[in-house]
Amino acid sequence: xxxxxxxxxxxxxxxxxxxxxxxxxxxxxxxxxxxxxxxxxxxxxxxxxxxxxxxxxxxxxxxxxxxxxxxxxxxxxxxxxxxxxxxxxxxxxxxxxxxxxxxxxxxxxxxxxxxxxxxxxxxxxxxxxxxxxxxxxxxxxxxxxxxxxxxxxxxxxxxxxxxxxxxxxxxxxxxxxxxxxxxxxxxxxxxxxxxxxxxxxxxxxxxxxxxxxxxxxxxxxxxxxxxxxxxxxxxxxxxxxxxxxxxxxxxxxxxxxxxxxxxxxxxxxxxxxxxxxxxxxxxxxxxxxxxxxxxxxxxxxxxxxxxxxxxxxxxxxxxxxxxxxxxxxxxx
Ligand SMILES: [Fe+2]
Numbered sequence: 001x002x003x004x005x006x007x008x009x010x011x012x013x014x015x016x017x018x019x020x021x022x023x024x025x026x027x028x029x030x031x032x033x034x035x036x037x038x039x040x041x042x043x044x045x046x047x048x049x050x051x052x053x054x055x056x057x058x059x060x061x062x063x064x065x066x067x068x069x070x071x072x073x074x075x076x077x078x079x080x081x082x083x084x085x086x087x088x089x090x091x092x093x094x095x096x097x098x099x100x101x102x103x104x105x106x107x108x109x110x111x112x113x114x115x116x117x118x119x120x121x122x123x124x125x126x127x128x129x130x131x132x133x134x135x136x137x138x139x140x141x142x143x144x145x146x147x148x149x150x151x152x153x154x155x156x157x158x159x160x161x162x163x164x165x166x167x168x169x170x171x172x173x174x175x176x177x178x179x180x181x182x183x184x185x186x187x188x189x190x191x192x193x194x195x196x197x198x199x200x201x202x203x204x205x206x207x208x209x210x211x212x213x214x215x216x217x218x219x220x221x222x223x224x225x226x227x228x229x230x231x232x233x234x235x236x237x238x239x240x241x242x243x244x245x246x247x248x249x250x251x252x253x254x255x256x257x258x259x260x261x262x263x264x265x266x267x268x269x270x271x272x273x274x275x276x277x278x279x280x281x282x283x284x285x286x287x288x289x290x291x292x293x294x295x296x297x298x299x300x301x302x303x304x305x306x307x308x309x310x311x312x313x314x315x316x317x318x319x320x321x322x323x324x325x326x327x328x329x330x331x332x
Contacts, residue, residue: 002119003027004049009039009065010081011058015104019052019081022108023115036065043073050099050118055082055089063092070097074227077122079114081106133228134181140222141184144191154273159183160320161269162237162262168309169261179262182234186241186266189219213250216242233262241266244301256303264303268294268310271302276321287321 006028010016013034020030031048033039035057042048051069055062066078080093083104090101099118102110141155163180171179190198193215197208204212219238223231240263243249245256249267259267275290285293291311298307310317 002116002123004119005029005046006050006052007031007033007039007042007048008052009033009057009062010054011035019111022111026112028115036060036068039065040069043069043076047073048076049122050115051076051078053078053080055080055084063089063096066096066098077118079118133230137181137184137230137234140188144185144188154277155184155187157320158186158269158273161272161317162265164313164316164320165265165269165306165309168313169265169305178230178233179265182230182237182262183266183269185219185223185234186237186270187215187219188222189215189217189238192218216240216251236260237262237266241270243267245303246300248301264306268302268306287318
């Protein structure tokens, strides 16, 4: 049975502690709130999987509390509990998207099953949403590839390097996979830059440079504000992968830890891949030359801890780089 962090909202102290006893006996963790204000404070403090909310909270309607919290805490599922069997009330609860409606006195079995079902449904819905976001990321990355002369191979390799570096820096497996997916979109803002500029083998004019340097902001604008943690991470990488720790990067000239970790990771991964790849404007450097060039920027252009992780992950980085080369050779 899935276990959860549950916030119980009831103005009756005795009822709250009874529900808490029953739920904690089932292994859940509970916090108690007497009204909507307290419930919001608890959720702001720490998110919860489930809100078990009484319909009549003194002078306040539990349905109004759920309606209000649904906007600010969409990650929390709501289960209503009530002393009255009023069809109008439970129909409204259903319309609000509540995951169930229990009537007092609630037998322990009904409570356990109601809570377990609500948690399972919440998990299923979240899984569907997560895969939808992942699919969005893959398709947007594909759209960006159509516009980028450097092809999808660069994007795939750079993203894999990011995941390797994140793992070395102590990010957990789920976090590394998120960074890998999010990094696929680091250059998505290039969608807004003319082909003639992206594909030119000549040195760029000042005006063309100005256009190219807009791609972090364009990518960020495209990705930010969805509320999906994955797309927000992608927005952050898009915005900050050309920042440098001494403030010489763009678009904002951020320094050191003003640049989020994912941006500092993406900077090393992106430059290493650019240096070791054939580009319209340059021949490829060897991996050793590229490593030495990155080291020359230690602490000035690149974050020292990320470079340490990069050097420590030498074998994994090479496996990605060489594995990819084998992959491209087979494709031709
Ligand atoms: Fe870029």
